[in-house]
Amino acid sequence: xxxxxxxxxxxxxxxxxxxxxxxxxxxxxxxxxxxxxxxxxxxxxxxxxxxxxxxxxxxxxxxxxx
Numbered sequence: 182x183x184x185x186x187x188x189x190x191x192x193x194x195x196x197x198x199x200x201x202x203x204x205x206x207x208x209x210x211x212x213x214x215x216x217x218x219x220x221x222x223x224x225x226x227x228x229x230x231x232x233x234x235x236x237x238x239x240x241x242x243x244x245x246x247x
Contacts, residue, residue, distance in 0.1 A: 186214065186234065186237065187214040194214075197211075197214070198211045
């Protein structure tokens with residue numbers, strides 16, 4: 182499964198989900214968007230956000246910790 186994320190605050194999720202439904206995204210797909218994107222939602226720079234997203238992607242591919 183591909184890594185999927187959404188950028189934005191958790192409080193924006195209801196609005197984002199409504200907009201996705203308006204364009205025809207239904208079923209379990211919206212639930213796959215796990216905001217905020219990245220393991221460190223407090224990242225304040227583009228570099229910090231990129232590193233956080235990369236870490237999240239690697240962790241998701243590795244699966245649950247043993």
